[in-house]
Amino acid sequence: MITAVTQSGSRASLLTAHRVPYCVTAHHGSASWNGNKLRFYSTEKPATIDYQGIQTLIKDKNAEYYLIDVREPNELLQGAIPTAKNIPLSQFMTAWSMSEEDFEDTFGYEKPSPNANIIVYCQAGIRSSRAASYLGELGYKGVQNYIGSWADYAEQSKSKA
Incomplete structure (x- = not known):
């Protein structure tokens, strides 16, 4: 499992299998993997x-x-x-x-x-x-x-x- 931190301090956990991510969970939002980049989407209301x-x-x-x-x-x-x-x-x-x-x-x-x-x-x-x-x-x-x-x-x- 890899944990990434965004500029705003949100964290995401990325589970990998054979170096290929297959599950992304995020704290304070959601995240997605497009093959080479992890993107974070905030679900917090401003x-x-x-x-x-x-x-x-x-x-x-x-x-x-x-x-x-x-x-x-x-x-x-x-x-x-x-x-x-x-x-x-x-x-x-x-x-x-x-x-x-x-x-x-x-x-x-x-x-x-x-x-x-x-x-x-x-x-x-x-x-x-x-x-x-x-x-x-x-x-x-x-x-x-x-x-x-x-x-x-x-x-x-x-x-x-």
Whole structure:
């Protein structure tokens, strides 16, 4: 039996027979073997944040966080949450594989470190949930999903005005 550890600290046990893996079990998720590479899939739900939490961060001038909108550019015409940066989900995997320099040249801000406080949102919380899970798989520790996302933010902001 071989135990592998992912960047995020998840462990997987790989049983082998004649050097060919035939069973994969994982702690904090599942894993699969494609013949030459072990892939891990997290089943843990990312942490979430709500409208009040977003408001608190936006108002705190000393808060250190990255608020990332994963909607596509044409969706941004509806508006965006103040302080948000955009990395469309369609570019997400490419973005996080970039060097720090290329990331900053492409998106206009510093690439977050794996320990940074990162909040992701989209239109309704589905794409941002995928984005949060992906960042978790890459080893990012402080990732939160604004589950209500833009639809919730726009509605609550309208009702509070």
